[in-house]
Amino acid sequence: MNALLAALVGLLFAAGTWLLLGQRILRQVIGLGLISHGANLMVLLAGGLGGRHAPLLANPTPRADPLPQALILTAIVIGFGITAFLLALGYRMHALEEDEP
């Protein structure tokens, strides 16, 4: 499972980097999105995966680590806001292109 997720993180970074190096704004925005999701998955991996119980005192050990999920949630929200900003900026560049001959 760990190896599979690690490979997925690598794939996301590779695809994101490839898109980011392209010429078109929309592809670059999607590329940045993929890269930041790669990092999110990496945070999840950092907490350890699989075969754990829910993190409640009543449950037997080993218990899952809830912190990475809280961290990822924050990172996702930030990423979402920035993607929205980038799309707005991209649209603005497009609109200005039409205004200014």
Place this chain on the structure above:
Amino acid sequence: MNAAVAPVVVPLLTALLCVGLQARRTRWTVSLAGGGLSVLASLWLVALAHGHGVVVLRVGSWPAPYGIVFAADLLGALMSAIGSWVALWTLVALAAQPHPRLDAFFHAGWHLMLAGMNGAFLTGDLFNLYVFFEVLLVTSYFLVTLGATRRQAREAFTYVAVNIVASTILLMGVALLYAAVGSVNMADLAARIPQASPGLVRPAVFLLAVAFGVKAAVFPLYAWLPHTYAIPAGPVAAYFGGMLTKVGVYALYRLFTTLQPLHGPEPWLLAVAGLTMVLGVLGALAQEDMRRILSFHIVSQIGYMVFGLGLGTPQAWAAGIFYTLHNIAAKTALLLVSSAVEASYGTTSLRSLAGLAHAHPWLGVWFVVAALSLAGIPPLSGFWAKLLVVQAGLEAGEFAGVAVALAVSLVTLLSMLKIFTGAFWGPPPERSHISPLEHASVVGLAALTVAWGVGGGTLLELATAAARALGDPAGYVRAVLGGH
């Protein structure tokens, strides 16, 4: 309110008020008052951190390392004080700019960015450092693009993309460190990194250093800076040029003192520092525009700060901290001069400007004071800053680095002379008005470099105390983790 978060909370509330207030005059009053309060709050924190050591706030009274902590040591408090000071005076310069329609957003952006910076300086939690970096970066994206033209929007897109990638690298570094140690609390990390597996810690530290290096604009990660700082309105560029990169420098200091302390000179950091100094100053030589020359010098001077860090002794760190504080004041003053010139003459190109010293003798005086300070001429603060860095370098036996630092400061002087002869010398131009507010903003910062030049002892004492605290990570750990 706990002093450790006051410099974050005050600008945050001011930003909210500025969006809500409709009347322009009220908004200005609130905004400037908020800026002044931030300065007072951070000075209070400096006094506390100097008197009693690390000021700690455990949010919600959760014991560290389980809850979120703010931990303001003297370095963080000093950086937050100079940041608030810069925000206040660049705000005064903004008052002279004609942006009535976008006014509310500029104010909100100013204070939000200050909240983000102060948060980054004062937090004791690595993940919160990432979050506060995002707060200040998102605000900076917004300030760069506000009222942008097409070319500016394109440059801004590059800036945003570079910083998103850097932030992602920062997040990955935090993740790896969490995997290695199982904590994101900086004090807890500092205590437990020595026992963790170096196979995970080393790549994590490398990722963090790269991410902070992009923000600080060190070699080879500085290419984004000179272009970005040529885009926004003058006061915004002064605010960014003065403070933004120094948040990255602060983070590098935190990384290589508290988290992964250096013991003695670190060759690769010194190499990075030397190359940053040289390439920045060479880049400046090729420019024919006041603002662009100054932007390249930002890069060059980051090199001195990293040089102080890389020498790896508390004495060298004190020199680096002194240099950083001095440089923020001198650099912001110079960028504000350039901003005033641009607002009145519509350009900062040395080819189109001439004779400003005739038309605005006082502006010329402020420029000369700040420029000589930047180049390191006594009795201004830049002289002591360079002297301290050189002294620390000699004591560590890093003669090559010292030679580079001295050569670069000669070229810096040359660059400043080039601006002076290009823009201030020559036949007087058709006179244009420069608002007293712009004069005030420049004086607000130039006065600091004079004061620290004549009475540098106080600042040196503070910088030395801050560096001593950095050299004692165990003290930081004790203060944050308390009775554990």
